Amino acid sequence: MDPPVVVEGSLPDRINKRDRERKNVIEKRREERQQLAVESEQSSYFKETFYSSCSKVKDMLNTVSSAPISTLPSIFDKVNKEILTLKNYLHQSKMFLKVYDIRKAQENLQMLESDALELETKLLPKKKFGFKNRRVVKKPSDNTHDVTDGLKDLKISEGIVNGSGNQNKKLSSKHGDSACMLLGKVDERLVLDAENVNKNDVLLSDLTRCTVRIYGAPSTLHMVNLKQCTILVGPISSSVFAHDCSDCTFAFACQQLRLHSSSNCTIYLHVTSRAIIEDCTKIRVAPYNWSYEDQLSHFNLAGLDPKINNWNCVDDFNWLSSEKSSPNWSVLEPESRLKSWD
Known part of the structure; x- marks a missing residue:
């Protein structure tokens, strides 16, 4: 059945x-x-x-x-x-x-x-910053007006300030007496050489439409209130701290980057840890590609490995989702990257 x-x-x-x-x-x-x-x-x-x-x-x-x-x-x-x-x-x-x-x-x-x-x-205060009397020989150029640290020049005393000066007590108390400072310049081309920069802290503040080239290995770099500036820096032994920067182009190598309250900036970056941004928008990153003579020795002096670069690893403190990328930063497309800094 x-x-x-x-x-x-x-x-x-x-x-x-x-x-x-x-x-x-x-x-x-x-x-x-x-x-x-x-x-x-x-x-x-x-x-x-x-x-x-x-x-x-x-x-x-x-x-x-x-x-x-x-x-x-x-x-x-x-x-x-x-x-x-x-x-x-x-x-x-x-x-x-x-x-x-x-x-x-x-x-x-x-x-x-x-x-x-x-x-x-x-x-651990750094050695005091001071101006040297020797003249720095630079290649002649018809279209540059560089103010070179190391020359006896009135513009240097106005634009590059030892942090121990009386008029800068507030800044020196915050950034240290040894800090080398470029303050309040507009439409200038400025250069700091390695002899005065190596192992010193550097502060750039209140600059507008300036181009700054910093050769050597600073200890730290602080940038505050920069507008429409181009800042090129050699290997930095510790950190870069930047606040309130807009419409700027940066190129530097460092151990860590902290960028706050900034917008529409492009960073050509070499960083051995991870970059951190907070309260930022329209940040673009690309690999560090500024080069100059003796740069490799400055990498060694700063204790940075040229082969370790986490330029595209950015943590956004305003974007905690691990599933979607932050809309506040992006990788600059290769075709849009600067090939020459001259």
Whole structure:
């Protein structure tokens, strides 16, 4: 005798169908609970590890004031490496962290960076900046009017300022007495040479439609309120901090870049960590391609590896989605990149 045929829509079939659906729902909920548990466990582990490491960095910074001055360079080097490691750890963990947790972690990193830079500037002052009497021989050019650091020239004393001057106390207290400063220039072509720049901090502030060439290996570069400027810089041993810049073109090599409140800028970049932007729009990046004589020796002096360049790795603090790219920055198309800087 043939077995009974189950007719679609019959009572047994509907019961079996509901039972399968019920089991599928139970299984789906179980998987969701497991996923939530995993994410919660990952988040808890991240917080414990991240903030524990932050505390260790703070402890190192708290001890530097009493440490022998001979040990300070190695301590600050270790601090900077720990901060960079924390940045990478945060970036890799964003996929399972809440937006609030990401923001709090970023704020902690910003405070650590600021404290470390302030202490390093205070406890390891650079050599005093001064003008040299020797004349720098430059190739003649019919269409340039460079003001070259190193020459006895009235324009130098007006535009390039030692941070210890009385009229610049506010700036020197913020950027250090040794900072070399170019301030308040309009429609000028300015050059700083390696002898005065190497291992010194450089500040460019309130420049409009200026072209600045900086040869050598500065310690840090600060740029504030630049408009329609072209800034070309050799390898920088630590960081570039830029605020309130618009319609500018930059070319520099550095360990890290922090760009704030800026718009419509093109950056030809060599960076060994990851660039960070915040409150920025219309930022374009391309590989660093400015070159000059002795540049390789300046890379060595700055401690930068010419072969390690993360120019297209940009973290936007205003764009926390890991699924879509930030609309605030883009890669400059090769056909649009400058080929010559002359």
